[in-house]
Amino acid sequence: MLDMQKQGAIVFDYGNNIRGQAKLAGVEDAFNFPGFVNAYIRPLFCEGKGPFRWVALSGDPEDIYRTDKAILETFPEDEALVRWIKIA
Numbered sequence: 672m673l674d675m676q677k678q679g680a681i682v683f684d685y686g687n688n689i690r691g692q693a694k695l696a697g698v699e700d701a702f703n704f705p706g707f708v709n710a711y712i713r714p715l716f717c718e719g720k721g722p723f724r725w726v727a728l729s730g731d732p733e734d735i736y737r738t739d740k741a742i743l744e745t746f747p748e749d750e751a752l753v754r755w756i757k758i759a
Contacts, residue, residue, distance in 0.1 A: 672689070672704065673698070673700060673701075673703060673704070676703070676704055682704045683704055683705050683706060683707045683710050683711075684704070684705070684706045684707065685706075685707045686706070686707065686708075690702050690704070690706075720752075725738050725739070739756050739759075742756055743756055
């Protein structure tokens with residue numbers, strides 16, 4: 672993975688601890704590439720976004736539709752959010 676990174680590939684640890692195992696095997700620069708959450712999810716959290724899911728404790732699917740409608744009405748300018756709600 673480090674060789675691929677040197678050649679321009681985007682690499683990351685996806686939670687399988689491959690960096691930790693490489694370090695234990697003696698790879699000194701095993702942590703020279705990020706974990707997925709640090710690289711891709713954390714920046715979304717900093718913007719107030721993230722991989723969230725709606726949950727209707729009532730068990731009524733209509734509650735999810737009402738939540739989606741409220742989001743679309745509240746944030747119509749957020750193209751990525753609107754696109755996600757419409758296809759989800």
